[in-house]
Every structure is written in C-alpha cells, then in structure tokens.
Amino acid sequence: MEYVILAVVIAVIAIGAVTGLVVSGRRRKELPPKSAPATLARPTPSEPQVGEEAAPPRAEPVQTVEEVQLPAAQAPEATVEEAAQAPALDVPEPTAGRLVRLRSRLSRSQNSLGKGLLTLLSRERLDEDTWEEIEETLLVADVGVAPTQELVERLRTRVKVLGTRTPAELRALLHEELVALIGTDADRSLKTAKHADGRPAVLLVVGVNGVGKTTTSGKLGRVLVADGRTVVLGAADTFRAAAADQLQTWGERVGARTVRGPEGGDPASVAFDAVKEGIAEGADTVLIDTAGRLHTKTGLMDELGKVKRVVEKHGPVDEVLLVLDATTGQNGLVQARVFAEVVDITGIVLTKLDGTAKGGIVVAVQRELGVPVKLIGLGEGADDLAPFEPAAFVDALIGD
Ligand SMILES: Nc1nc2c(ncn2[C@@H]2O[C@H](COP(=O)(O)OP(=O)(O)O)[C@@H](O)[C@H]2O)c(=O)[nH]1
Numbered sequence: 001m002e003y004v005i006l007a008v009v010i011a012v013i014a015i016g017a018v019t020g021l022v023v024s025g026r027r028r029k030e031l032p033p034k035s036a037p038a039t040l041a042r043p044t045p046s047e048p049q050v051g052e053e054a055a056p057p058r059a060e061p062v063q064t065v066e067e068v069q070l071p072a073a074q075a076p077e078a079t080v081e082e083a084a085q086a087p088a089l090d091v092p093e094p095t096a097g098r099l100v101r102l103r104s105r106l107s108r109s110q111n112s113l114g115k116g117l118l119t120l121l122s123r124e125r126l127d128e129d130t131w132e133e134i135e136e137t138l139l140v141a142d143v144g145v146a147p148t149q150e151l152v153e154r155l156r157t158r159v160k161v162l163g164t165r166t167p168a169e170l171r172a173l174l175h176e177e178l179v180a181l182i183g184t185d186a187d188r189s190l191k192t193a194k195h196a197d198g199r200p201a202v203l204l205v206v207g208v209n210g211v212g213k214t215t216t217s218g219k220l221g222r223v224l225v226a227d228g229r230t231v232v233l234g235a236a237d238t239f240r241a242a243a244a245d246q247l248q249t250w251g252e253r254v255g256a257r258t259v260r261g262p263e264g265g266d267p268a269s270v271a272f273d274a275v276k277e278g279i280a281e282g283a284d285t286v287l288i289d290t291a292g293r294l295h296t297k298t299g300l301m302d303e304l305g306k307v308k309r310v311v312e313k314h315g316p317v318d319e320v321l322l323v324l325d326a327t328t329g330q331n332g333l334v335q336a337r338v339f340a341e342v343v344d345i346t347g348i349v350l351t352k353l354d355g356t357a358k359g360g361i362v363v364a365v366q367r368e369l370g371v372p373v374k375l376i377g378l379g380e381g382a383d384d385l386a387p388f389e390p391a392a393f394v395d396a397l398i399g400d
C-alpha cells in the first residue's frame, strides 16, 4: 500500500514537472524577443561640434526597421555598425572659380570703393574737389597714402588723354589701373605639393588671436582634399583644448587627421610630431595651426620662432601664411610687421573681407611686407575661402 501511495506521488510530481516545463516553454515562446530593434542605428555625425562650428541639431525623422529599404545590390559585408563608424564626409566645392562665385560678397562689402570710384570718375566735370573725393575714397578703404597718390596721379594723366569719357572706357581704365596697383607679377600659388623626396609640403599658419587662423587652416584643408591631396593637420595651438577640437572638427569633416598634444603642451613638439606623422603616412601636405600670439608678448613671439625652427629639423617649411583680419585695417599692418621679423612670411591670407569696406588693405599690406596676398576669406562658411586673383577681385569691385 505504501508503495502504491509512493508511486502515485512520484507520478504526480513527474506529470507536474513535465506540464510545467511545457507551459513555461510556451510562455517563453509567446514573449516578445528581448531586444527587438525598434529603430535602426543611423550613422551619426561623429565629429565634435565646437564653438562657431556647432551646427543646430538635425531634425531627422527616426527610421523604423520597416521603413528601411535595402538597396538591391548592397555589398553583404556592409553592416549597420560599419556605417555608423564611417560618417559621410563633406565634399568640398572645387577651388577653381571660387572668387567668381563669391564675388557678390565682395561687390556688397567693397561697394563704396569700386562703384564709388567709378561714379566719381564718371562725373561731368572732374574738378579738384572730385579728385580729392577720389583720394578720400581710396584712403578710407585703407589703400594707404603712397599707393593712393600714385593711383590718383595715373588716373589724372590717363583721363586727360582720354578726352571724351564713355562709361565703358572709364571702367576699363579703372580696372586696368587697380589691377596694376595690386600687381600681377607676384607668384600667388601655394606650395602644397609633396616634395620629390616624398616629404610632404609643410605650411605654417600664423597670426594674432581671432583673425581666423584655425578657420583658414580648416578651409584650406578642405580645398586641398577637394584637389585630391592627403592632408595632416597639426594643432600647435595648445593653449586651449577647444582650439585643437575646433581644428579636429574641420579635419574630420573631410577625413583629414589631426595631430594634437596635451593642453598646455609644447607647441613646437606638436608641430614636429605633425610633420613626422605626415612623413610616416606619405601625406601630401601638413598644415600647422598655431596659437594667436599677441605681438606685444615677446616671449610668445620667440616661441613661434621656435616652432618654425623645430619643424625645420624635418626640412624647410614651404609656406608661412600670415592671417590678417581685414576689418582691423591699419592695425593689421602693425601686426604684420612684427610677425615678419620673427618668421619669413611667404603669403598673406586676408580674412573677413565680407565684413568690411576696407578692401584697399590688400594693396597696403602687400606693400608693407613685399609679400603677396594669396588667399582671401569671404565668410564663415566652410567653402568661403578663395585663391586671390587680382583681375577677378577688381571685377567684383567695379563690375565687368
Ligand atoms: N565673416 C567672416 N568671419 C570669419 C572669416 N574667417 C574667420 N572668421 C571668423 O572669425 C572668428 C575667429 O576665427 P578663428 O579661426 O577661431 O581665429 P583664430 O583665433 O585666429 O584661430 C570665427 O568666428 C570665424 O568664423 C571670414 O573670412 N569672414
């Protein structure tokens, strides 16, 4: 009897266990999968957004799995994770004809200089007062005293010879004289091509705080990438981490690597490392952004000299670009002089020409340094940097 009871108990337990398993198994099957991917990870723009570069958050609609259409011929190995790691790179605008594209910016900002001169020259009577007004217009636009007098003299002589003055003749004459004043002989090309021995071209970007060095380095990096070059950026402004972030952001947008050091580290060693990296990678161009040195701080200027000397252990620096803010006018000339004493400037970048009527500074600064303006900045946008071409510049000033 006891055996019977025991057998029944065992049977009951066994049946219970089996049904329990089945039920829980069913239950498990009814549960939704633990990690149903409600949304597909989208490639996120992974670059850190800093300061002026920070774009407003994109209001992109979230795509659900159902909405995603797979392209028929998709490479099987392209996984979602891979896509997330490789954000789409910017495709910068081609550099050819940039000044022409940006001419409306110049026409607007330099209206009083270009169109103003033309209007004055077109007056019925060109009396002394008018010539004084012409002179005044040039001086106000920061052309500088000596170049202004030269130009006025030449215009006076040529207008006299002209006799009748048709608008077309006057425009052509002024165009010719302004282009001559700016100069067409100088070599305005940038040395950015790799050397015969495989060493990358090295460009140093210098200037005081806030003139647009980092922005220019970034824009220039884009230009070079657009032209098919491989670029390494060197963040030798080590005074603020934000400065290196800012440069890195520019680089990431076009796929250029940024070499940086610890905050407060030695700028010369970062610059040295950047060139070393460029050599190791077989890059075409190394662009080194430096800190904004106040020209009154002798120690900091000495440091800039050191950056250049240390970089030159790898070989000569190809370009030292002095960035000047056109809106600062004559003050920029004082800065230019001090920088020229410390490093041999090979080219001038004039930024913010979109925000000032003082386009004549192009003439003044070239005279001051005997170095050509090679690039001009015409806005905060990523592609608002143009090679400087005298004829196209004058076209924008007075119309063609
Ligand atoms: N309007 C205008 N702003 C510019 C231009 N170039 C630079 N900037 C602005 O000038 C400010 C300082 O630039 P940044 O590159 O940080 O100067 P840095 O201190 O010399 O490195 C930023 O707000 C830039 O967007 C330009 O050509 N036009």
Ligand SMILES: [Mg+2]
Residues within 6 Å of the ligand: 213, 214, 215, 237, 243, 290, 292
């Ligand atoms: Mg900077």
